[in-house]
Amino acid sequence: MPETHEDAASAPFHESAMRRQFLYDAAVRWTAAAAMLALVAYVMATGPGGALISGLTVFIVAGAWIGMGLISARTLRDLPTITAAIQTDPAAAEAGLGDALRRVPLAAWARVMLYHRLAVLRHRQQRFAEAGRVCAALLGRPMGAARNLRPHLLLMLAEAALESGDVVTAYHALLDLHHTRLSLSEALQRMALQTRYEVAIGRYDAAARDAASKVSLAELLPAAQCGAVHAMLAAAAQHTAQDDLARRLWARVELLCTPQQVDRLKAGGFGVGLVQTTEELTEL
Amino acid sequence: MDEAIPNQAGAAGAFTPPTAEQVQAWIARHPMREASAWLRWGPWLVLGGAVLLMLVLDGAAALIVPWAAIAGLFIFAASRARSAASLGQRTVKLQEATMLRHYPVALRSAWRMLPDTVMNPALRSRVMGVMAVCLDQLRQYDAAMEVYDALLSDVPNGHPAGMELRVRRAIAALSADHLADADDALRRVRHQLEPHAGTPLGAGFTFAQLLQHVRTHHFADAVAMSPTLLDDLRPLGVEAGYGHALMALCFQEAGADAPAAQRWWDRATTLLPAAALVGRYPELAPMMEQDHA
Numbered sequence: 001m002p003e004t005h006e007d008a009a010s011a012p013f014h015e016s017a018m019r020r021q022f023l024y025d026a027a028v029r030w031t032a033a034a035a036m037l038a039l040v041a042y043v044m045a046t047g048p049g050g051a052l053i054s055g056l057t058v059f060i061v062a063g064a065w066i067g068m069g070l071i072s073a074r075t076l077r078d079l080p081t082i083t084a085a086i087q088t089d090p091a092a093a094e095a096g097l098g099d100a101l102r103r104v105p106l107a108a109w110a111r112v113m114l115y116h117r118l119a120v121l122r123h124r125q126q127r128f129a130e131a132g133r134v135c136a137a138l139l140g141r142p143m144g145a146a147r148n149l150r151p152h153l154l155l156m157l158a159e160a161a162l163e164s165g166d167v168v169t170a171y172h173a174l175l176d177l178h179h180t181r182l183s184l185s186e187a188l189q190r191m192a193l194q195t196r197y198e199v200a201i202g203r204y205d206a207a208a209r210d211a212a213s214k215v216s217l218a219e220l221l222p223a224a225q226c227g228a229v230h231a232m233l234a235a236a237a238q239h240t241a242q243d244d245l246a247r248r249l250w251a252r253v254e255l256l257c258t259p260q261q262v263d264r265l266k267a268g269g270f271g272v273g274l275v276q277t278t279e280e281l282t283e284l
Numbered sequence: 285m286d287e288a289i290p291n292q293a294g295a296a297g298a299f300t301p302p303t304a305e306q307v308q309a310w311i312a313r314h315p316m317r318e319a320s321a322w323l324r325w326g327p328w329l330v331l332g333g334a335v336l337l338m339l340v341l342d343g344a345a346a347l348i349v350p351w352a353a354i355a356g357l358f359i360f361a362a363s364r365a366r367s368a369a370s371l372g373q374r375t376v377k378l379q380e381a382t383m384l385r386h387y388p389v390a391l392r393s394a395w396r397m398l399p400d401t402v403m404n405p406a407l408r409s410r411v412m413g414v415m416a417v418c419l420d421q422l423r424q425y426d427a428a429m430e431v432y433d434a435l436l437s438d439v440p441n442g443h444p445a446g447m448e449l450r451v452r453r454a455i456a457a458l459s460a461d462h463l464a465d466a467d468d469a470l471r472r473v474r475h476q477l478e479p480h481a482g483t484p485l486g487a488g489f490t491f492a493q494l495l496q497h498v499r500t501h502h503f504a505d506a507v508a509m510s511p512t513l514l515d516d517l518r519p520l521g522v523e524a525g526y527g528h529a530l531m532a533l534c535f536q537e538a539g540a541d542a543p544a545a546q547r548w549w550d551r552a553t554t555l556l557p558a559a560a561l562v563g564r565y566p567e568l569a570p571m572m573e574q575d576h577a
Contacts, residue, residue, distance in 0.1 A: 059335075222484075
């Protein structure tokens with residue numbers, strides 16, 4: 001087993017270590033599959049005479065297959081606990097992820113899901129550079145049955161990049177999101193991130209365009225995120241000489257956000273966590 | 285039971301939501317069920333049968349039968365997983381329709397989906413949650429309370445989801461003027477909600493208390509909530525506007541501070557249109573008329 005499995009969650013993320021884990025899983029699975037095929041081929045080649053041997057072969061093949069599946073199934077069973085702990089007890093989430101990542105062999109989708117939760121944890125801990133690296137590494141590989149995580153990874157990557165001031169990565173993530181089928185909740189988060197991106201690069205006209213419908217959509221977000229989108233639109237309206245719109249939007253911001261959040265938003269700090277971290281994860 | 289299905293367009297072209305009795309009957313007709321014994325033990329029986337056949341049979345059949353049985357089991361498991369995933373997708377669509385406030389459409393779909401979810405407790409709760417929200421928003425409070433009661437019967441005591449349901453049920457009860465019922469529910473959750481201050485759950489409780497004061501005409505008690513109300517209701521987002529409007533009404537009814545009433549009304553209409561406020565709480569109509577005047 002590669003040494004990188006030790007403290008996989010708490011140690012800083014290294015893409016090469018993650019790649020080795022995926023390779024190791026695949027090697028174990030393919031070796032087992034090849035051994036099972038060889039066994040079946042052997043039984044078939046030696047003729048159907050030995051019914052007991054055939055039966056035994058079926059049990060060995062089915063047992064090995066189920067046994068390997070059980071490791072991933074156990075991981076899937078633990079996932080809701082880890083997800084809940086990300087919000088309530090990050091240390092427990094870290095420990096849970098460390099344990100789960102050490103299991104071998106995991107199905108690729110199970111390992112993708114664990115690394116996705118690691119990205120969520122880092123995002124929540126505001127370790128954006130690392131969260132972005134985990135997201136980018138996962139997005140760069142086939143995700144198989146876990147492909148429904150792709151939109152969330154792109155959203156986290158876009159936000160992490162904006163937090164790190166990397167507008168190029170944010171642009172590419174947003175571009176990808178425009179070519180990805182999204183749920184309503186994801187589409188709302190993309191709208192918020194795109195507005196933030198447009199404000200960040202000074203494209204105030206684009207940000208302020210169609211403000212009324214953006215406000216209607218923002219109203220579906222939680223209060224703080226809703227307030228942040230209003231603040232971005234207000235900033236864009238100010239820069240495009242729409243003072244009345246800006247004033248009305250700020251009036252709403254002051255009701256939607258706490259005084260501390262308002263101060264931060266007025267200073268241009270729009271990082272209130274536009275991407276949902278745990279509320280939506282039960283769906284994924 | 286088809287007559288109980290809410291119509292998107294009734295004879296007169298209007299949507300007809302179900303009554304409380306229809307909701308109660310529909311839920312009772314589709315209770316939560318465990319997977320049948322056949323479904324649980326069937327795959328093992330097939331596997332055991334295949335192995336037995338293999339021992340009994342001879343020749344090529346001894347080789348083909350067990351593998352065919354295993355392949356059949358895989359296909360069966362895959363088809364069940366596909367069907368569960370499709371049901372999950374339909375539930376997400378349902379919740380999205382609710383978020384977008386397409387309440388009649390969402391309610392109709394939820395009603396039809398309920399029988400498909402009886403063996404999946406999580407999906408059943410989500411579908412019933414949609415039904416409750418839609419009925420609440422369509423001002424069918426008694427019917428909504430039936431759904432909340434059914435949901436509460438499946439949630440362990442003290443669970444945050446249970447507390448949220450109790451608060452929402454209390455708001456529905458207050459809206460339907462079941463004051464004693466709501467008072468009892470709010471008393472029960474009051475001490476459990478202290479750690480939830482500053483969350484949507486705590487905000488929902490504050491709103492329920494405010495609505496209770498309005499419905500029982502304890503306007504002075506409501507006014508006493510005003511110093512912290514802005515912060516307390518903030519997690520509700522734009523929906524906090526309903527609370528601000530009710531506080532404006534309380535100031536007006538208490539006859540204490542007209543500028544304060546106007547201030548709260550202005551806050552409410554900053555977040556929500558006056559028509560939406562009055563549509564949900566008709567007692568706010570004088571506030572709107574006064575504002576127009």
